[in-house]
Amino acid sequence: MLQQEKNASFFTGPEESNTACLLLHGFNSTPLEMRGLAEALARAGIRVYAVAVAGHTGNPEDLLYTDHREWITSAEAGLAQLAPYPFVFVAGSSMGGALALLLASRHPDRISGVVIMSAFTRVSPPGWQRHLLPLLPLARHFVKWVYPLASYNFDNLAAQEEILDHAHLQDPQITIDFSDPKTLATIRSTMRLPVHAIGELVYLTREQRKQLSAVRSPLLIIHSKRDQMAPPALADELYCLTPAASPKSLHWLERSHHVITIGPEREEVYRLVISFIQESRNQQFSNQRVTQ
Numbered sequence: 406m407l408q409q410e411k412n413a414s415f416f417t418g419p420e421e422s423n424t425a426c427l428l429l430h431g432f433n434s435t436p437l438e439m440r441g442l443a444e445a446l447a448r449a450g451i452r453v454y455a456v457a458v459a460g461h462t463g464n465p466e467d468l469l470y471t472d473h474r475e476w477i478t479s480a481e482a483g484l485a486q487l488a489p490y491p492f493v494f495v496a497g498s499s500m501g502g503a504l505a506l507l508l509a510s511r512h513p514d515r516i517s518g519v520v521i522m523s524a525f526t527r528v529s530p531p532g533w534q535r536h537l538l539p540l541l542p543l544a545r546h547f548v549k550w551v552y553p554l555a556s557y558n559f560d561n562l563a564a565q566e567e568i569l570d571h572a573h574l575q576d577p578q579i580t581i582d583f584s585d586p587k588t589l590a591t592i593r594s595t596m597r598l599p600v601h602a603i604g605e606l607v608y609l610t611r612e613q614r615k616q617l618s619a620v621r622s623p624l625l626i627i628h629s630k631r632d633q634m635a636p637p638a639l640a641d642e643l644y645c646l647t648p649a650a651s652p653k654s655l656h657w658l659e660r661s662h663h664v665i666t667i668g669p670e671r672e673e674v675y676r677l678v679i680s681f682i683q684e685s686r687n688q689q690f691s692n693q694r695v696t697q
């Protein structure tokens with residue numbers, strides 16, 4: 406299968422179901438990171454559409470030519486694909502969670518529930534890098550790329566696991582020799598992100614935060630205590646900033662990293678999402694019968 410096809414939007418699950426779920430992947434990623442969750446939902450009888458957000462093709466060059474408004478348009482178009490289904494849920498990972506929350510604030514009567522994995526309510530880089538955020542609007546005109554792994558500590562086993570998990574999405578048989586200096590130099594120099602796209606991510610999270618009080622769907626937040634990309638405090642923050650969401654719950658993972666749909670506790674993530682969807686749907690179905 407061509408890489409472009411592997412990274413494309415896809416449907417799975419029974420078309421005749423009364424329940425559907427839109428899956429939204431993270432920044433600089435593709436629907437591949439949602440494949441395992443999609444297949445688990447499909448086995449539970451849920452129709453799934455995993456959308457490829459504009460510019461997220463697996464090639465970071467393509468992120469140079471899109472902005473956060475196009476990312477939102479992709480999410481809206483994905484939701485429209487599920488229009489025939491009575492119960493529609495949205496689940497997003499990282500940046501996809503920001504998009505999911507925006508959809509929930511815009512379509513409170515259409516969305517039956519929201520799942521936010523690795524909440525990204527604001528861009529919060531570690532250490533000294535957070536002081537560079539105010540410079541992004543200017544820097545994007547002069548600096549094209551940043552290399553987030555340039556000073557990475559590859560002696561950290563957790564970091565090795567996360568990088569290998571991502572590599573396995575494209576090639577399940579791949580191995581990485583983290584003791585080889587040439588291999589590490591290649592990883593540090595090839596992993597790059599457009600400064601333009603990081604700026605757009607900042608704009609997206611700012612827009613999303615303004616709308617959080619309008620989210621009133623059932624809400625499930627799943628976050629890892631070991632997440633270094635989205636600090637755990639962001640999950641607590643999201644819980645507090647969504648007072649109208651009801652019911653809502655926050656579930657912590659102990660061993661995962663940022664992309665929890667492919668991490669060591671992914672089966673627990675799948676179970677939590679399926680249970681949330683089924684319970685929310687059943688409750689809403691019962692409420693509809695009472696009011697008829």
